[in-house]
Amino acid sequence: MAEDKLFNYYERQNILPTFANFKSPGELDAYARARRELFSDKLVLPPRLFRDAEVLEFGPDSGENALVFAGWGANMTLAEPNRQAHARIQAYFSHFGQTARLRELASSDVEGFGSDRRFDVVDAEGFIYTIQPSATWLRIFHRLLNPDGYAIVSYYERYGGFFELALKAIHAAGKALSERPALETAKLLYEAKWNSIPHTRSFESWLMDVLENPFVRRRYFLDAVELCTSAHELGFDIHSAWPSYHDNVDVYWHRKVLSSDEKLRRSVRHLERSRLSFLGGRKLYLVGKADAVSTITTLIEGLLVDVDRLIDDPFGDSLPRVISSLAELRDTARATEIFADDAADIAAINATLDSFHRIFSAIGQRDFSAVTALTRTEAAFINTWGQPTHFLVVRKRFEEE
Structure with a gap:
């Protein structure tokens, strides 16, 4: 049976794919340390940046990542279309004393989410590549973000897949x-x-x-070059990536200011040489x-x-x-x-x-x-x-x- 959305696939399986069933602060802390490593060292987004930030997470599933953001001081708005996940999310936030950080829990997917509010961070991990074309969700993120706000995604890269x-x-x-x-x-x-x-x-x-x-098919996988180009055209600059999308051996004077177009050109050149x-x-x-x-x-x-x-x-x-x-x-x-x-x-x-x-x-x-x-x-x-x-x-x- 063909699936319309990824969350429909998981609903039919009647499971929450990322549910870790954290029960103790120690279990959550261990997970948070791994997230800190990813965000601080690889994505150049230190936890301090999330303090009192308004964060919108799409597709949080059972809410483990949202709990970590809340622990870093973020105010969380969650959009989760799979209603089976809502009780788990609420139980998690209650169990770990973060209920005050859960501003809103909406039964919505990316395309159906509506809000007049603006956010400092929009996070969508693990599913966003299934919404195509990418310009669809990039435009939505752009509308929802404050100027200088960050959008964080994880996705299946075409060549890496x-x-x-x-x-x-x-x-x-x-x-x-x-x-x-x-x-x-x-x-x-x-x-x-x-x-x-x-x-x-x-x-x-x-x-x-x-x-x-x-x-998990080629037609859904995203080419990093095409994704970065689309993001550039819609008003975004690359902040960071893992693997790195910046040419980290590039050398020039620190006061030299590169245009957005030139930054993209250098990243594209680097990405083309990174496909193997x-x-x-x-x-x-x-x-x-x-x-x-x-x-x-x-x-x-x-x-x-x-x-x-x-x-x-x-x-x-x-x-x-x-x-x-x-x-x-x-x-x-x-x-x-x-x-x-x-x-x-x-x-x-x-x-x-x-x-x-x-x-x-x-x-x-x-x-x-x-x-x-x-x-x-x-x-x-x-x-x-x-x-x-x-x-x-x-x-x-x-x-x-």
Whole structure:
């Protein structure tokens, strides 16, 4: 069944996807420390900035992030369309003594939210990429923000999401070859991979959030260049991002003032050279000539299209192209100038592309036992997750008012 909105998908599953069931101050404090690390060190938004700020959070789910903002001194307005979450939010704020910080809890999604108030911060994490085009929600955020106000989003980045799509495609093929249920197939394929890193959610939750989620598809993934360009055109400047969207090795006099257009141009140039880094989930910066960068981008884009098609048609016409394109990307990357922390990072992406090439080749041979043998034992496959989730903070230009 096609889903209209992401929250409809979770409503049908009858669960709250991020509910952590915090009971003690210690549990909340541990979570808040992780958020502080993200916001202070990576997004350049120290908790002090939230003191007495008017914060609007879209899609808070059960409210863990909202609790942290409230703990930093923010006054929270929450817009959560899934009414199943409201009791959890209210219970959380009551249990942790933050009821006075909960200004409003609205049963609304982004497009349906209406208010004459202006906010210092608008936060929308984990779902905003499903509202398209991006200009739709950027315009709404712009209207709701005070001048110099911040919008914080997390989203699936197109190039960083390649391996996420590949995992879905392998899972789709596995279900067809094994004729087993989704969960059983996923465990046969990915339990070793899942157990290789710590998690705060269950394997079953990952199955629902990624492998079975109809919104984890290429048509919803956002290209960072296109998103930043759209935000620029609608009156925003890039404040920060993780991974960084600024060229952090750029050097010029501190009193030199760059125009908004020039700032965007430099960020776009940096992002275009970062696409292999996003795909691999590690520093693999393309430092060669522009045509080499373009070749890598074109290869990745073609792979994204073909792998996404395999999710619906695991043995279709795109399978041979995926197999050959993985080999071509591997060979092209080997011949391209790449700036990495050390040679091991370059070797790792080559090994990963080799591994996925073998897995999709085994799928082409309709050999499920060979597929599972590879996914259970190949270190390059097990250790690679890519960089699908990006955080972006944009600031409403003061002069727009």
